[in-house]
Amino acid sequence: xxxxxxxxxxxxxxxxxxxxxxxxxxxxxxxxxxxxxxxxxxxxxxxxxxxxxxxxxxxxxxxxxxxxxxxxxxxxxxxxxxxxxxxxxxxxxxxxxxxxxxxxxxxxxxxxxxxxxxxxxxxx
Amino acid sequence: xxxxxxxxxxxxxxxxxxxxxxxxxxxxxxxxxxxxxxxxxxxxxxxxxxxxxxxxxxxxxxxxxxxxxxxxxxxxxxxxxxxxxxxxxxxxxxxxxxxxxxxxxxxxxxxxxxxxxxxxxxxx
Numbered sequence: 717x718x719x720x721x722x723x724x725x726x727x728x729x730x731x732x733x734x735x736x737x738x739x740x741x742x743x744x745x746x747x748x749x750x751x752x753x754x755x756x757x758x759x760x761x762x763x764x765x766x767x768x769x770x771x772x773x774x775x776x777x778x779x780x781x782x783x784x785x786x787x788x789x790x791x792x793x794x795x796x797x798x799x800x801x802x803x804x805x806x807x808x809x810x811x812x813x814x815x816x817x818x819x820x821x822x823x824x825x826x827x828x829x830x831x832x833x834x835x836x837x838x839x840x
Numbered sequence: 841x842x843x844x845x846x847x848x849x850x851x852x853x854x855x856x857x858x859x860x861x862x863x864x865x866x867x868x869x870x871x872x873x874x875x876x877x878x879x880x881x882x883x884x885x886x887x888x889x890x891x892x893x894x895x896x897x898x899x900x901x902x903x904x905x906x907x908x909x910x911x912x913x914x915x916x917x918x919x920x921x922x923x924x925x926x927x928x929x930x931x932x933x934x935x936x937x938x939x940x941x942x943x944x945x946x947x948x949x950x951x952x953x954x955x956x957x958x959x960x961x962x963x964x
Contacts, residue, residue, distance in 0.1 A: 721909070721912075721923070722920075723912050723913070723914055723918050723919070723920045724918060724919050724920070725915075725917060725918045726917045726918065726919070727917055743894070743919060743921055744892070744921065745872070745891075745892045745893075745894045745921055745941055746872075746891055746892050746924075746943070748869070748870075748872065748941075750894070750919070750921075767869075767870055768868070768869045768870050769869075770867070770869045770874070774917075785845070788845075788847050789847070790847055791849075793849060793850045793851055793898075794847050794848060794849045794850065795847070795848050795850070795867060795874070796846075796847045796848070797867055797868065797869055797874075799845070800870075817869055817872075817941070819870070
């Protein structure tokens with residue numbers, strides 16, 4: 717676990733992540749975890765019934781497809797909040813680096829069946 | 841108020857802020873507001889007894905002095921979380937652009953007496 721009271725450099729932490737779709741915890745604000753992830757390709761369709769989900773793109777480009785809504789494209793220095801309950805699927809044509817915010821304990825694959833994409837709750 | 845379900849570009853929003861130490865709300869994740877601010881000079885000493893406070897530097901450099909602890913310096917692409925209850929004072933020698941996270945309703949000057957530095961709760 718990262719020491720609290722430490723300045724966290726996003727790129728230094730991202731350099732320690734070598735797996736796609738495997739968000740790592742790098743900080744906490746109240747009950748919310750700050751996570752970093754590298755993603756590429758298509759994730760699974762899922763939703764989080766009880767929480768909004770914040771995506772801030774650090775590098776690359778992320779498309780978030782949403783059931784019944786237009787997809788959004790998020791570039792570097794941009795964020796988007798997927799409202800709770802909205803079924804969505806993140807897709808990145810090329811590797812994309814993300815900062816995520818979600819409550820401690822939230823599983824990345826939401827209500828989708830557990831799979832190889834389901835990540836743990838690991839601090840780096 | 842910014843439309844929800846919109847991609848937010850940090851620099852576009854920052855360009856609309858012309859006052860220092862006056863955080864503007866640009867998003868919401870559950871009960872937490874995402875805010876952007878331009879700061880320069882010294883803020884007031886204050887603390888937030890009930891909430892941690894997240895500072896992510898977009899450009900420039902922010903020093904956070906803390907009572908009884910070493911100050912930290914946060915540069916671009918770095919964040920720091922001031923734990924709840926810790927008295928602190930942000931200081932920026934030159935203009936610094938920040939993304940902040942704090943619960944909806946939290947006053948920027950915390951427990952310090954209301955002053956010209958006390959900001960409203962405005963969406964842009």
